Amino acid sequence: MTSSPPLPAVSARGLTYRYAGADGRTLLALDGVDLEVGAGEFVSVVGPSGCGKSTLLRLVAGLLPSQAGEVGVLGGIPAEAQRAHALGLVAQEPGLLPWRDVEANVRLPLDVTRAGDPARVQALLEQVGIAEFAGYRPGALSGGMRQRVALARALVHRPRLLLMDEPFGALDELSREAMRLELLRIWEQERIAVLFVTHSVAEAVLLSDRVVVMTGRPGRVRAVIDVPLSRPRGEAQEASPAFVEAAVAVRAALRSGDEDAA
Ligand SMILES: Nc1ncnc2c1ncn2[C@@H]1O[C@H](COP(=O)(O)OP(=O)(O)O)[C@@H](O)[C@H]1O
């Protein structure tokens, strides 16, 4: 007997999204976007500010209603994946509750859903390196520490797809580099699918199996660049020819938009 292949984490076809403007006009944010994220795959999305990256992530998360085109998540519609706690979300702002300590913030999704494994909380605090801060309130932590808490909270229900929207965008460069390596390490252990939005080409290449380059608004997919670097990855690979080649390809795809506009 052959087992069926694992379901793709994300499968979007012709995703198009318009926002209603205040003056009755509409703003086309996404135009016919196709996107595939395989089970356990790490895919990044890069593109100019305002090109619809967050809109795309919100559609996949089921936080925005689908208007045109299709988006499948783990073989169903996004709302089903959300109900099954199969989605984790990390945004640029950690969105922690200031009156809860670190442990209680990570535990929050379990408290809300009255489901899941409480033993997972302690394991995650250790995994993301914040166990010794379990009793601290978010206000007493650095930005990088707060994002570790947000990451642990997103993983508490053992999601099969992690959605990250510029999660390190508000961090200083050193914290950001540390968090990249931390995320790589955690992803090697968890092997869940990740859809990762970033402005940083180096970050996208270091982390990803594939990098999706979007055009300016309305967002379309301009190119999908494979990153043929071996795993596990680390800083040493940033100097390798394959890394440099992939980064050059991503930058060229991003720049080819400027020529369109000129
Ligand atoms: N709630 C909203 N109402 C109206 N327009 C919006 C809304 N959210 C985003 N937009 C517009 O849609 C476009 C895409 O936004 P967004 O997905 O946030 O882009 P990105 O994350 O790539 O910066 C932008 O032009 C933005 O101004």
Ligand SMILES: [Mg+2]
């Ligand atoms: Mg955004």
